[in-house]
Amino acid sequence: MSYETETLFVLRGAFDPAEFVGLNLRYDPEPASKPFVLLDCHDQSIRASGRTLLEFGGSLHLLDGQGARWSQRSKGKGRFVQDLPGGPVRDALHRFPKLRALMEITSGVVEEGSLAVLDDLEKTQVRGRVTVLSTANGQATIIRLSRLRGYDKAYLRACDAMLAAGSDRADLSAIVQALEPGEAPYRAKPEITLGRSEPSIQVATDIIFTFLKVARQNESGVIADIDTEFLHDYRVSLRRIRSVISLFKGVCSDDQTATLKKTFSDLMTPTGRVRDLDVYLLEKDIYYSLVPHTLHPGLDAMFGQFQKERMQELSRLTRRLRSKAYQSQMAELTALFSTTEGLQPGPNAQRGAYDYACALIWKRYRKVCKIARSITPETPDETVHDLRIDCKKLRYLMEFFAPLFDAKDFKSILKPLKKLQDNLGLFNDYSVQQEALQQFSAQQSNAQGRVDVKIGLAVGGLIAVLDQRQRAERDRVIDNFQQFDAPETRQLFRHLFHQSKE
Amino acid sequence: MKIIACYSNKGGVGKTATSVNLAHAYAAVGKLVLLCDLDPQGASGFYFRVKPSKKLTDARFFEDVKRFTGAIRASDFEGLDILPANLTYRDFDVFLSRMRNSRSRLKKALTAAGSDYDVIILDCPPNFSTLSENIFKAADQIVVPVIPTTLSERTFEQLVGFFDEHRLPKKKLKAFFSMVQQRKTLHQQMMEKMRKAYRKRFMRSSIPFAADIEKMGQHRAPVVTYAPRGAAGAAYQALYNELENGVVSTK
Numbered sequence: 001m002s003y004e005t006e007t008l009f010v011l012r013g014a015f016d017p018a019e020f021v022g023l024n025l026r027y028d029p030e031p032a033s034k035p036f037v038l039l040d041c042h043d044q045s046i047r048a049s050g051r052t053l054l055e056f057g058g059s060l061h062l063l064d065g066q067g068a069r070w071s072q073r074s075k076g077k078g079r080f081v082q083d084l085p086g087g088p089v090r091d092a093l094h095r096f097p098k099l100r101a102l103m104e105i106t107s108g109v110v111e112e113g114s115l116a117v118l119d120d121l122e123k124t125q126v127r128g129r130v131t132v133l134s135t136a137n138g139q140a141t142i143i144r145l146s147r148l149r150g151y152d153k154a155y156l157r158a159c160d161a162m163l164a165a166g167s168d169r170a171d172l173s174a175i176v177q178a179l180e181p182g183e184a185p186y187r188a189k190p191e192i193t194l195g196r197s198e199p200s201i202q203v204a205t206d207i208i209f210t211f212l213k214v215a216r217q218n219e220s221g222v223i224a225d226i227d228t229e230f231l232h233d234y235r236v237s238l239r240r241i242r243s244v245i246s247l248f249k250g251v252c253s254d255d256q257t258a259t260l261k262k263t264f265s266d267l268m269t270p271t272g273r274v275r276d277l278d279v280y281l282l283e284k285d286i287y288y289s290l291v292p293h294t295l296h297p298g299l300d301a302m303f304g305q306f307q308k309e310r311m312q313e314l315s316r317l318t319r320r321l322r323s324k325a326y327q328s329q330m331a332e333l334t335a336l337f338s339t340t341e342g343l344q345p346g347p348n349a350q351r352g353a354y355d356y357a358c359a360l361i362w363k364r365y366r367k368v369c370k371i372a373r374s375i376t377p378e379t380p381d382e383t384v385h386d387l388r389i390d391c392k393k394l395r396y397l398m399e400f401f402a403p404l405f406d407a408k409d410f411k412s413i414l415k416p417l418k419k420l421q422d423n424l425g426l427f428n429d430y431s432v433q434q435e436a437l438q439q440f441s442a443q444q445s446n447a448q449g450r451v452d453v454k455i456g457l458a459v460g461g462l463i464a465v466l467d468q469r470q471r472a473e474r475d476r477v478i479d480n481f482q483q484f485d486a487p488e489t490r491q492l493f494r495h496l497f498h499q500s501k502e
Numbered sequence: 503m504k505i506i507a508c509y510s511n512k513g514g515v516g517k518t519a520t521s522v523n524l525a526h527a528y529a530a531v532g533k534l535v536l537l538c539d540l541d542p543q544g545a546s547g548f549y550f551r552v553k554p555s556k557k558l559t560d561a562r563f564f565e566d567v568k569r570f571t572g573a574i575r576a577s578d579f580e581g582l583d584i585l586p587a588n589l590t591y592r593d594f595d596v597f598l599s600r601m602r603n604s605r606s607r608l609k610k611a612l613t614a615a616g617s618d619y620d621v622i623i624l625d626c627p628p629n630f631s632t633l634s635e636n637i638f639k640a641a642d643q644i645v646v647p648v649i650p651t652t653l654s655e656r657t658f659e660q661l662v663g664f665f666d667e668h669r670l671p672k673k674k675l676k677a678f679f680s681m682v683q684q685r686k687t688l689h690q691q692m693m694e695k696m697r698k699a700y701r702k703r704f705m706r707s708s709i710p711f712a713a714d715i716e717k718m719g720q721h722r723a724p725v726v727t728y729a730p731r732g733a734a735g736a737a738y739q740a741l742y743n744e745l746e747n748g749v750v751s752t753k
């Protein structure tokens with residue numbers, strides 16, 4: 001086996017020099033152990049990139065599997081990477097998601113020390129650094145060995161001894177596994193295994209059960225207000241569940257379908273306003289860039305109001321998420337969807353998943369095409385909105401049933417669909433934002449319908465720009481649909497979802 | 503890159519101890535240092551616990567860049583490497599010219615290995631030969647330990663004479679008094695006399711005769727690592743300061 005000049009090993013458990021058979025080791029631990037926090041975002045993107053971020057001794061330390069280490073004096077917990085002071089850690093994390101904050105994944109105490117592999121003359125042949133992390137649930141030891149010039153053989157022997165002692169080479173993901181055994185990292189879209197002939201009612205419960213769990217994994221982050229992605233993921237999970245209920249027609253009885261649809265819509269309702277405000281506040285910089293400086297005082301006033309309203313809305317939502325009524329409702333729903341027994345089967349309940357998927361997707365695809373082909377520059381905006389909603393439904397259906405189909409084929413269909421959806425999404429955002437701005441100025445006006453001049457000017461300016469952008473997006477819809485409607489894509493749809501009918 | 507030769511045409515004057523402790527002092531301030539053990543009787547490698555390499559007895563060794571760089575050993579101190587070789591004259595000649603030539607394969611190989619040394623310290627054999635002449639030409643500074651005795655005075659005179667005879671730049675000569683026993687009147691008188699006779703050749707710093715330095719053989723490490731507060735360590739540090747920065751310690 002070959003090793004670089006630095007090799008990193010992760011050992012599950014504490015560090016015991018006696019464990020490394022055949023090595024004459026000298027370990028000098030530094031006197032004081034310090035508290036540490038292991039930081040990452042909710043979906044652990046640092047861990048996924050093969051790295052580990054630790055905060056201790058007033059500094060951030062980022063490690064990678066090759067033995068590199070970046071450090072900078074700064075605190076990190078609760079902050080966004082782009083808001084950290086400039087330094088090597090921030091630079092190395094430049095790909096970290098902008099909307100995600102660094103949060104505590106686990107914490108405990110860290111002990112560091114230096115390590116030397118000695119020969120019979122007590123000459124150092126290999127140097128090393130040892131970092132031992134201990135939490136309430138486990139321990140992990142990071143050992144970084146450095147090759148010394150002229151002592152290659154000793155270095156190889158030492159590396160082999162590390163592996164023989166059961167450590168993982170260059171695999172930092174072992175750290176969290178060792179510190180928090182049994183904790184699976186959060187996934188916003190977990191993989192769900194489906195069988196081709198699995199009854200559709202089983203598919204529906206599997207998907208709903210999975211996304212109920214995802215939604216619940218985001219509750220504490222919403223309450224702690226760590227970043228806006230928690231609420232976003234929470235809403236997306238509930239929306240997926242609602243789509244399964246409404247799109248899987250005839251899987252449950254009509255009555256139950258209607259009840260469940262209402263249940264999940266009601267769960268979504270109290271989150272809507274906070275999410276809208278989150279979006280406005282996230283796009284604050286863009287709004288400022290849309291209008292001239294002279295109108296900025298109006299925007300200051302508007303965003304001040306938004307910020308205040310968000311605090312109120314969030315505390316209302318938080319109270320709700322903490323309430324006993326909500327907690328027991330979620331527990332009941334989880335129990336209901338843990339099996340198919342509590343559901344009232346409809347006519348399609350036992351239909352095989354593959355067959356059912358083909359029928360649903362084909363039908364939705366035809367509907368998308370029908371609406372899209374009817375769109376001309378004169379078509380009213382409502383039809384474009386309908387197209388957006390049907391595209392979304394098509395996308396959800398395809399994502400739900402993706403495990404049953406060829407991944408490569410799906411990718412080539414989804415690419416132009418995503419492009420069309422982005423286009424339609426922007427069209428919708430600009431239209432919703434204009435409405436929201438109008439509503440906002442109406443709220444700000446007095447009994448005579450007069451608005452503060454600053455706010456009026458800013459809102460007016462924004463609406464004008466947004467309207468232009470909305471029209472520009474609309475103009476692109478026809479083009480983007482034509483790309484999606486290419487002969488190859490049509491053929492692929494037919495091949496994937498309508499083959500048996502030919 | 504700077505080449506410092508530790509040279510004395512008389513044996514047993516503390517030359518190797520000087521090489522070892524100076525090399526350590528340079529490395530301690532973050533310089534990348536290569537200490538070359540050129541003295542067959544020398545023990546620079548011994549003091550760093552580096553075992554002699556079998557490869558080094560091969561006469562054609564220096565023509566093979568790979569084997570040369572492969573013979574370099576890291577010491578226990580960051581930035582300080584050892585070349586535990588006793589070179590023949592011809593080998594050394596090749597070595598020096600290659601180290602000076604930035605386009606040589608040797609130099610490129612060292613640069614590529616991340617070790618473009620800032621300082622090369624040569625622990626030289628104690629004689630006059632064509633090798634010494636080449637060292638005198640190649641080195642930027644020649645550090646000469648001199649024990650303040652009558653016998654040493656004569657050998658130093660020979661060295662200066664050699665420089666005159668061969669038209670070598672005497673400015674390179676950085677002599678200092680070694681193994682000084684302040685209580686001996688003879689030492690004091692000799693130092694005064696020689697400083698007068700060779701006004702520009704002697705540095706102000708001197709190294710005392712100290713048990714700590716003799717103990718290097720037992721500890722097999724530079725003095726400051728086992729006697730960090732001793733007079734000997736401080737003296738080598740002062741010698742380094744004067745040599746490198748021209749700063750004379752007032753202590």
